[in-house]
Amino acid sequence: ARTEQLDINDTVPLSRTPRVEGGGALQELVGKHSFTYLELCRLMMVLSDNIATNLLITVLGMENINARAEKLGMDEMELNRMMMDFNALAEGRDNHITAMSLARLYKHIFECRDRDAYGREMWNILGRQQFRDILPFYWGEGIRFHHKTGSLDRVEHDGGVIETFRGHFCFILLMSDIDNDRGKELGAQVGRIMKEFVEEALP
Secondary structure, three states: OOOOOOOOOOEEEHHHOOOOOOOOOHHHOOOOOEEEHHHHHHHHHHOOOHHHHHHHHHHHOHHHHHHHHHHOOOOOOEOOOOOOOHHHHHOOOOOEOOHHHHHHHHHHHHHHOOOOHHHHHHHHHHHOOOOOOOOOOOOOOOOOEEEEEEEEOOEEEEEEEEEEOOEEEEEEEEEEOOOHHHHHHHHHHHHHHHHHHHHHHOO
């Protein structure tokens, strides 16, 4: 949108991608609906909507998304399948990312937050994440954590930027091969340790 290759207010019909289960609200809709690119971005990030994510992957293209990630320095990031595509998983095609790649992405969004309307929108979307049961669990509602969670069977991820009076800090936590309830519990404990470090250990 920033380079005028698309208009974020253009609409995409829900029929462009098959319905999948998992997180989000679009799977509950019936009938014909269309959503703007901006609405799909918000649903993808704030509600972890898998159909919104797949719609964006469909219209933008995996190759273009991977090329953009590489340009941002996210060398270890690979998008190889749609959300909830278990046939692709069975064929050995999966998505990959590292903590450092995610940190580079959050740094980019952080640095763009005051650049223009697009940067502000990206930053504000991260700040409206509705799932706060991992890293920010013990921080309280008064602390804004601009972040994104991710969950699959035996996988729990969380990461983003916490704004505090002592500065801004990027935290990334990627967990796999762990029961989900245990992962959320450990993730919240890690978040509490981070809170204690920021509030007590820093000068």
